[in-house]
Amino acid sequence: MSSFFKNTSVYFLANILNAVIPFLLLPILTRYLSVEEYGQIAMFQLLITGLAGLVGLNTVGAAGRKFYDKNISKSELAIYNMNCLWILVFTAVAITLLTLLFSKEVALWLSIPSHWIYLAITISFSSFILQFRLSQWQIRGEAKKYGVLQVSNSLFNLCGSLIFVVVLSMGAQGRIDALFITGIITAIISFYFLVKHKLITFSFPNKKSIYEALNFGAPLVPHIFGVFLLSSADRYVINDSLGLGAAGVYLLAVQLSSALSIIFDAINKAYVPWLFESLTKDDELTKLNIVKNTYKYFVVLGVVAVFGFVLGPWVVTFVAGDNFSEAATIVGWLLLGQVFSGMYLMVTNYIFYSKETKLLSLVTIFTGALNVLLLYMLIPMFGLKGAAYSFCASMLIRFLLTWLIASKKVKMPWLLV
Template identity: 25%
Template sequence: MKQILRKFNRLSLPAKALLALVFSQLVQKGLSIITEPIYTRLLNTSEYGTVSLFLSWHEILVIFTSLCLSKGVFNNGMMDYKNDRDVFTLSLYTLSCISTIFIGIPVILFSTFIYNFMDLSIELILYMFILLFFEQTLALWTVRQRFEYKYMAVTVLTIVLTVLAPLSGIVGVLVSENKVFARIICEKNIFIISYIGVLILIIKKAKGKINLLYWKYALKFNIPLIPHYLSLHILNHMDRIQIAFVIGKSAAGIYSIAYSGAAAIKIFWQAINASLIPWTYEKCSKKDFKKLKDLTEILILGFGLLCVFFMFLAPEVMKILAPVSYHEGIYVIPSVVAGVYFSVMYYVFANIVYYYKKPKYVMIGSCCSAVINVILNAIFIPIFGYLAAGYTTMFAYGFQAFIDYYALRKVIGKDIYDKKFLLMTSSFVVFVAILLNYIYDKTFIRLGLVGAILLYTIYYFSKNKDIFSMFFQKK
């Protein structure tokens, strides 16, 4: 253990932050793997579908209530106002509060119409707005901690919330007759406590000061991006809403558990990206695109191999996550995982575009792909059922990656990444996603291929370890 700690201490701050974030995300997902099977056995497919519907609507509404102030504009603000970060953070939180109140008033006034449209009880909708009012405290604080590589507090808080929230939710479901309401309220109340605690900390550090100039700065950057962020969330969540409307909540529940299992793989890239953003900004400031290209392409291929590895294990994943009534969702996983692979291309390209403060360019790809996704879902879900939603999502994310690549090239004026490399890696992921539908029942062939991919992954990363040293060496 001492030797491991010594090696950890020799790492650079970005590397320490990355490993800490990966660890906390793995704990988070590991406990999810334990708790989700409990929920799928305590809730029927319709109840699970209602919970999924609540979470999907929440993720769409948060775009408007938060104005996505914890996204790209906040990272830029950390650079532009590095000597006034406390006031900048509190200023952006108060702006999100005003937006939440502004949107919440019509919801209260037209509650009957909203209830019918969202297919949720008025109690759940009102509770959703309580969440929306407070949750940006933790979002802003977490982004700042990661930007400054202060990984310890974020890691500890993430693990504590990861343990307490699902335990509270399970107890609530067990003792309550209204299982849907109990799961949501009992889980989210734990988070609300943390939101209030972080809010007190933010106010104290900023000494209660708010700078209205920071509102202008944030709105100028982010308002044009609202369609972009909304489009990203439509890509992530609209399929479940459309499935619930067209087929029913039970089908939405089956699709949701399969989608959640597939999307779990994204936690690895989210952890990587949290440390990659400041590193990317540093390389862009020096115009050191060669080092940026070398490391990022290795990360892309590594993530692609991880996606393929996960696809092969879809039957085992579903057996762990849910009872037999959910298992037909196995065939959703490959296409959704391929979609997740394409979705990380957005981060690869957008990180650089945001550095140059040209956010309007990434909006084109996301808006077009969201419209395509909704239209394709409307056409194919009634014909082929919820399985079609996985493939429409994969296609839409692939289209977005294509547009975002050319948006990056327009901003920089040249190719940073190797087009052939990106095309070959993407084609391989899609090929495997389609192939696996025909060999899931051939266990020995499938597991043999898993072993081969694992060996190649180990070989590839050991061969390119020198490039990783750019990121992991101590500064």
């Protein structure tokens, strides 16, 4: 357990630094970009989120899970990892070819320049390689290396954004260019370390390895699509119903509320390796302690949610200024939704451990579709508040349904008996 707390501290510090750097940009971007330009960036990030589940087909998780298989050699693991990268290449090429056919329609739908779509594909490709390298460090408990690369990525992003947006006055295009260049740099660094540490070895595509990786990752595509509907579709509906300016205001509130998700992610990154090892032992006393600590964690998150409603509006006004003042009215509800997401992370890990990811996809698709339905119902009634209400309700339902499935797939003493 000591290694868990040690790694949690490192992940927490790295994630805090990783979060602080973009947050330093918020007061700058909100003053150098118009509300409409901020809305364009929101739609671009919406596109990247949508591509994330398709580029590579979630095989970062497949490679991470493969590490815990028994009796697998380092060379076999390196070949398996290489086949995950082959899947990345195949999917990126396929998406690029489709984009050549439909780029104008997608650009019109998202209210962005068509050439941004190709930048988004490249950023998604680069992000996969970065996340692959980070994941391989995470499963091996090498939290410091993880943190250095993660924070470096944010620093590159910060410097690029300051140069292109502030110094060169390139507006929204400058922010996009910074993301693009940062993605290329960190992907090259990540690939270098994958090769150096012999985590990949060049080999031609292997049918068995590709099938195994896809068997883990492909069923998660609906799950990722559901996450997209849960966490990003609101920006499209807002843009469609209320305009780019409202989408920009909403994005700001989402970015501020995401501070909680960054903290939850840091805890989860350290928790998953420890949890999987503990579940492998199949010890009843250990399981009971896990459940007790999970409930204590839920109580803490409940307290955090209360403070979110009290302090959140003040933070919005302080950070963003008067142009984005409407964000103060919704940030508390978005923070509550993030709390439910933090609780969800504590129970979804059991489903990943059981490898029954198809059921997780069903839950996420259902709650994602519910979120879209609520968005179209509540936004006309409550404006931006309607989007926040929808997000919060959908996150609560996703957490409860996932908990129910997790309790069926991995037996845990949730009743404390």
